[in-house]
Amino acid sequence: MRTVTLYIAMSLDGYIADRNGAVNWLHGHGDDEENIDTYSQFINNMDTVIMGWNTYHQITAELSPKQWVYEDLTSYVITHRELPSTDKIKFVKDNPCEIVRSLKQQQGKGIWICGGSSMIQPLIQDGLIDEYYISVIPTILGSGIRLFGEITNEIKLRLVRTQAYNGIVELIYTCR
């Protein structure tokens, strides 16, 4: 069955964006240390990404206005807005759990969950995330948009491996 992976970066205190939604603090020490390109390895196993409207809007309006960054993937953008879908970008109104359950029934490579607590909270709660790939940025941000919201049940994890580069620690878990 297709694997569903939450692949995201957070500060040590659990934020994925500052209080204005900015992500310009998402980097390591910034020394001459070598960066490891773990993203390329990761994305190679994915053919689908699911994100919320805020992430989509930030990518298209701010981070990469000229070119859609996930052209090799099928992107699902969860929004109540009426927007025309294309082959590569599908705007959907369903809740994240319905989309993930439906996609897991189909053939394909991995499914990347790319979003903050409002999108991932129901997925975690329903046990729909198979793999957690969390990059811990070396900073205490102090405030902002949290990765994890409150859920009612504990999810026990199994550490698969860690790797560190340039002050960033990647923590890779599966569900126990």
Added chain:
Amino acid sequence: MRTVTLYIAMSLDGYIADRNGAVNWLHGHGDDEENIDTYSQFINNMDTVIMGWNTYHQITAELSPKQWVYEDLTSYVITHRELPSTDKIKFVKDNPCEIVRSLKQQQGKGIWICGGSSMIQPLIQDGLIDEYYISVIPTILGSGIRLFGEITNEIKLRLVRTQAYNGIVELIYTCR
């Protein structure tokens, strides 16, 4: 000058205790994997521990009622209660920043900060924590008592090292 270290364990979603204050989830995979005794190495460099009332109460009422666990250290317990101090356990009313500033002026080994957000928040905010030693437990707890509260300024960290055993990942940082 004496080093002030926050040495504590948290879940991946940033909790140090569940919503009832319980810490019985603070363990690794629980397989036959070898545990590394990093605590002994750590405590060897400390002669002082500072904790809040809740931590003190939990230790004496629940975790180790018969014997005081930090007999090799001088313990400061921050509380508004009127309790008789001893040579080894001092009940103090001052705010954590005042205590830490005062202790840093004195000769001695390291100072261990052992507490949750209400105690550590002002210390982080005022830049009084020199070293962060965070053990990430392999679980998403879902709710409980958070380690980090909101602070107004970002604290940039430098990763010193990581080590993992039995599913627990230790992240050790200094301030940049």
